[in-house]
Amino acid sequence: xxxxxxxxxxxxxxxxxxxxxxxxxxxxxxxxxxxxxxxxxxxxxxxxxxxxxxxxxxxxxxxxxxxxxxxxxxxxxxxxxxxxxxxxxxxxxxxxxxxxxxxxxxxxxxxxxxxxxxxxxxxxxxxxxxxxxxxxxxxxxxxxxxxxxxxxxxxxxxxxxxxxxxxxxxxxxxxxxxxxxxxxxxxxxxxxxxxxxxxxxxxxxxxxxxxxxxxxxxxxxxxxxxxxxxxxxxxxxx
Amino acid sequence: xxxxxxxxxxxxxxxxxxxxxxxxxxxxxxxxxxxxxxxxxxxxxxxxxxxxxxxxxxxxxxxxxxxxxxxxxxxxxxxxxxxxxxxxxxxxxxxxxxxxxxxxxxxxxxxxxxxxxxxxxxxxxxxxxxxxxxxxxxxxxxxxxxxxxxxxxxxxxxxxxxxxxxxxxxxxxxxxxxxxxxxxxxxxxxxxxxxxxxxxxxxxxxxxxxxxxxxxxxxxxxxxxxxxxxxxxxxxxxxxxxxxxxxxxxxxxxxxxxxxxxxxxxxxxxxxxxxxxxxxxxxxxxxxxxxxxxxxxxxxxxxxxxxxxxxxxxxxxxxxxxxxxxxxxxxxxxxxxxxxxxxxxxxxxxxxxxxxxxxxxxxxxx
Amino acid sequence: xxxxxxxxxxxxxxxxxxxxxxxxxxxxxxxxxxxxxxxxxxxxxxxxxxxxxxxxxxxxxxxxxxxxxxxxxxxxxxxxxxxxxxxxxxxxxxxxxxxxxxxxxxxxxxxxxxxxxxxxxxxxxxxxxxxxxxxxxxxxxxxxxxxxxxxxxxxxxxxxxxxxxxxxxxxxxxxxxxxxxxxxxxxxxxxxxxxxxxxxxxxxxxxxxxxxxxxxxxxxxxxxxxxxxxxxxxxxxxxxxxxxxxxxxxxxxxxxxxxxxxxxxxxxxxxxxxxxxxxxxxxxxxxxxxxxxxxxxxxxxxxxxxxxxxxxxxxxxxxxxxxxxxxxxxxxxxxxxxxxxxxxx
Numbered sequence: 001x002x003x004x005x006x007x008x009x010x011x012x013x014x015x016x017x018x019x020x021x022x023x024x025x026x027x028x029x030x031x032x033x034x035x036x037x038x039x040x041x042x043x044x045x046x047x048x049x050x051x052x053x054x055x056x057x058x059x060x061x062x063x064x065x066x067x068x069x070x071x072x073x074x075x076x077x078x079x080x081x082x083x084x085x086x087x088x089x090x091x092x093x094x095x096x097x098x099x100x101x102x103x104x105x106x107x108x109x110x111x112x113x114x115x116x117x118x119x120x121x122x123x124x125x126x127x128x129x130x131x132x133x134x135x136x137x138x139x140x141x142x143x144x145x146x147x148x149x150x151x152x153x154x155x156x157x158x159x160x161x162x163x164x165x166x167x168x169x170x171x172x173x174x175x176x177x178x179x180x181x182x183x184x185x186x187x188x189x190x191x192x193x194x195x196x197x198x199x200x201x202x203x204x205x206x207x208x209x210x211x212x213x214x215x216x217x218x219x220x221x222x223x224x225x226x227x228x229x230x231x232x233x234x235x236x237x238x
Numbered sequence: 239x240x241x242x243x244x245x246x247x248x249x250x251x252x253x254x255x256x257x258x259x260x261x262x263x264x265x266x267x268x269x270x271x272x273x274x275x276x277x278x279x280x281x282x283x284x285x286x287x288x289x290x291x292x293x294x295x296x297x298x299x300x301x302x303x304x305x306x307x308x309x310x311x312x313x314x315x316x317x318x319x320x321x322x323x324x325x326x327x328x329x330x331x332x333x334x335x336x337x338x339x340x341x342x343x344x345x346x347x348x349x350x351x352x353x354x355x356x357x358x359x360x361x362x363x364x365x366x367x368x369x370x371x372x373x374x375x376x377x378x379x380x381x382x383x384x385x386x387x388x389x390x391x392x393x394x395x396x397x398x399x400x401x402x403x404x405x406x407x408x409x410x411x412x413x414x415x416x417x418x419x420x421x422x423x424x425x426x427x428x429x430x431x432x433x434x435x436x437x438x439x440x441x442x443x444x445x446x447x448x449x450x451x452x453x454x455x456x457x458x459x460x461x462x463x464x465x466x467x468x469x470x471x472x473x474x475x476x477x478x479x480x481x482x483x484x485x486x487x488x489x490x491x492x493x494x495x496x497x498x499x500x501x502x503x504x505x506x507x508x509x510x511x512x513x514x515x516x517x518x519x520x521x522x523x524x525x526x527x528x529x530x531x532x533x534x535x536x537x538x539x540x541x542x543x544x545x546x547x548x549x550x551x552x553x554x555x556x557x558x559x560x561x562x563x564x565x566x567x568x569x570x571x572x573x574x575x576x577x578x579x580x581x582x583x584x585x586x587x588x589x590x591x592x593x594x595x596x597x598x599x600x601x602x603x604x
Numbered sequence: 605x606x607x608x609x610x611x612x613x614x615x616x617x618x619x620x621x622x623x624x625x626x627x628x629x630x631x632x633x634x635x636x637x638x639x640x641x642x643x644x645x646x647x648x649x650x651x652x653x654x655x656x657x658x659x660x661x662x663x664x665x666x667x668x669x670x671x672x673x674x675x676x677x678x679x680x681x682x683x684x685x686x687x688x689x690x691x692x693x694x695x696x697x698x699x700x701x702x703x704x705x706x707x708x709x710x711x712x713x714x715x716x717x718x719x720x721x722x723x724x725x726x727x728x729x730x731x732x733x734x735x736x737x738x739x740x741x742x743x744x745x746x747x748x749x750x751x752x753x754x755x756x757x758x759x760x761x762x763x764x765x766x767x768x769x770x771x772x773x774x775x776x777x778x779x780x781x782x783x784x785x786x787x788x789x790x791x792x793x794x795x796x797x798x799x800x801x802x803x804x805x806x807x808x809x810x811x812x813x814x815x816x817x818x819x820x821x822x823x824x825x826x827x828x829x830x831x832x833x834x835x836x837x838x839x840x841x842x843x844x845x846x847x848x849x850x851x852x853x854x855x856x857x858x859x860x861x862x863x864x865x866x867x868x869x870x871x872x873x874x875x876x877x878x879x880x881x882x883x884x885x886x887x888x889x890x891x892x893x894x895x896x897x898x899x900x901x902x903x904x905x906x907x908x909x910x911x912x913x914x915x916x917x918x919x920x921x922x923x924x925x926x927x928x929x930x931x932x933x934x935x936x937x938x939x940x941x942x943x944x945x946x947x948x949x
Contacts, residue, residue: 360912
């Protein structure tokens with residue numbers, strides 16, 4: 001009979017009218033999240049071994065890291081780690097790729113931010129944290145200190161080179177100077193000038209290491225001046 | 239003498255029943271439909287092009303976003319295609335896990351279908367009941383993979399996690415309640431004379447036309463063609479399960495609805511068998527970290543998605559990134575039958591037809 | 605308790621006459637007062653009804669419904685009204701402005717005018733018209749024109765489709781509606797609503813006229829444009845039908861008018877079929893309220909259960925089922941009355 005189905009439908013809706021509600025009152029009652037729930041992607045700097053597997057696994061270039069060489073070792077240490085969550089698909093690939101469980105998902109899911117920049121998370125490891133490679137006693141060195149250290153090293157290397165150059169000049173090796181002037185003749189001329197003047201010798205040696213172009217200019221100028229002086233003195237003699 | 243003239247009306251892309259971003263340009267004479275022109279591309283995200291700049295493993299999460307209503311099925315098709323390309327054998331346990339979550343996805347997708355049909359016809363409560371039951375499946379997905387909707391659970395060579403202990407009681411209680419759920423849909427929706435009147439004889443697609451248009455999946459089976467890739471060309475371990483292929487008769491909207499409701503029951507049967515036979519062991523095969531298939535190899539793999547034949551054509555060029563990935567999306571092909579079935583009907587029939595052809599615009603636009 | 609409102613009215617009249625006001629002036633003031641009260645009742649009722657509709661749909665769908673503002677979300681509708689009042693009033697550039705702007709006003713005026721003859725208790729009709737039922741039906745059919753105005757004035761295809769649907773639907777359903785009421789009129793022997801209530805002293809007409817009640821209920825649902833017959837609005841097909849282009853308070857007026865009509869039709873059903881104010885213990889006006897709300901609950905229950913019917917099915921249902929059945933009902937009623945008279949009851 002037509003209408004029976006309609007009445008049955010009415011009966012079903014009536015029956016459900018008395019049942020318990022299934023709504024979760026979200027802001028007051030937090031939803032029950034399963035253990036594997038993938039909320040916010042988090043990073044724990046102290047476990048990172050800077051292997052870069054996560055960056056290779058990420059399909060959407062969410063992750064990036066900055067690292068620095070560790071003094072006295074081939075290993076790297078972390079300077080900063082960036083998770084740009086706005087591009088994240090929460091696909092779990094980076095977490096699976098990570099060998100040390102440094103990356104993990106939390107149950108925190110309220111990720112809205114008032115500004116776009118705030119969704120980008122940058123992690124910098126605290127100085128003094130042990131480097132996570134399981135063996136060495138090394139600790140994370142703060143980036144500024146690391147920069148100073150790098151400077152002194154480079155400075156020492158440079159000084160060494162300058163000393164070598166000065167040695168070459170005082171020994172009368174005109175070949176090193178040939179690169180900075182036009183001819184062999186000029187080179188030997190320059191050698192004589194530099195050997196005669198200690199100050200000029202220091203300055204030239206340093207310049208030759210730091211800035212080759214400038215050194216070339218200065219050297220040519222020295223030679224040209226010397227030639228002019230020579231010509232003048234010869235004129236005076238005459 | 240009153241002169242009438244046909245007029246054009248746009249159903250979508252911003253329309254309550256447009257199922258995402260579908261635009262059906264409809265030429266009408268009063269309430270009668272003269273023609274429908276389907277415009278696509280409002281949800282185009284160039285997924286196929288993205289595949290060319292991602293490694294084989296990195297593309298997995300993107301495939302979930304094709305058919306987001308049954309997110310395990312498109313990922314399953316993709317990872318199986320890559321496994322075919324590389325010749326990887328997947329551990330037994332992983333195969334069973336895949337079958338369970340894939341069939342749960344199919345149920346979830348069909349529940350969305352029934353719910354959206356209900357709300358497109360104006361029965362709001364029917365939708366809420368379907369979504370309420372689908373929620374339990376999403377909870378299971380959250381248990382297994384950690385994500386509810388776009389799970390990206392499949393990995394090349396297996397699945398990302400083993401099933402947790404809490405998953406088994408959940409799925410068993412769901413299977414136990416499934417007959418009651420289905421009978422409730424029958425009571426509230428199928429038994430309703432108004433819904434019957436709106437679906438029966440509406441949007442008739444004959445078997446010949448369906449085959450000519452390349453329509454697959456439940457839409458084809460509703461026309462009476464018992465064609466199911468799980469049976470015709472079994473992939474994975476589908477040849478081990480016993481299940482019926484529900485078919486319709488006349489190919490109208492009513493058959494498309496009933497076939498899907500019956501498929502929910504059949505999927506329940508498959509899950510029960512898979513749970514019974516599931517072995518212990520590994521859930522992931524040993525797969526090299528960097529996947530570099532031989533240059534010039536190509537593979538086409540198809541699965542029975544909840545919408546129809548979902549195929550992946552992958553061409554390798556010897557690098558770690560595919561040269562080309564083509565997705566044969568069932569929604570796209572099925573949607574092309576919309577003008578055919580809607581011509582000569584009423585405006586309200588278009589809404590029914592869109593709902594029963596069950597397109598997912600994320601998949602058809604890609 | 606029974607005559608509390610009538611006593612207040614009489615007291616006010618006599619007080620005004622005692623103050624030296626002429627009788628006609630006192631009557632006029634009382635009439636204005638009555639109309640003000642009716643408009644107040646309508647507004648408050650709508651606020652309650654919107655809240656009730658949401659709660660009922662929530663219960664049916666296992667949700668909670670409004671629950672933030674006030675106890676059980678009771679003030680939610682007030683907040684919504686405030687929001688609608690502050691909304692921008694958009695008039696489409698290509699609209700027929702005069703028709704567009706006046707349509708909602710006409711709609712609400714017509715709806716409020718229905719209340720003139722409704723007895724909201726014993727002897728509590730504003731105007732005790734001897735053709736009250738006739739007046740009600742003729743005014744109720746005017747709302748078609750308002751919807752047509754809204755649809756045409758909006759200059760939008762969806763709106764026009766909705767308006768055309770509403771015209772076809774309301775004209776088709778007017779006929780079974782009137783025919784279903786004829787049976788009641790024949791038994792009561794009067795078109796006056798107060799007389800009809802008095803005629804139900806012994807037995808309610810729902811028992812004598814069950815078929816007429818069902819036809820009335822179905823036809824009234826269609827007249828009210830409520831689900832499953834909400835063709836003119838049909839949000840899944842016509843986005844919002846005739847109301848598509850309306851915003852803010854103009855749209856709210858349509859909403860208000862729809863709920864006003866819902867109450868009016870329910871009061872009429874209570875009056876004609878459920879014995880009006882008759883009932884034990886409680887005063888008559890309270891009985892009317894209880895019966896009206898029960899009928900409205902059933903209206904809501906059906907709306908939230910059923911899908912929307914198709915337009916051509918809707919029309920053929922009216923012409924092929926409801927009208928013949930209601931005609932047969934009239935025939936049976938007439939024969940029954942003659943039979944009873946012949947038997948000497």
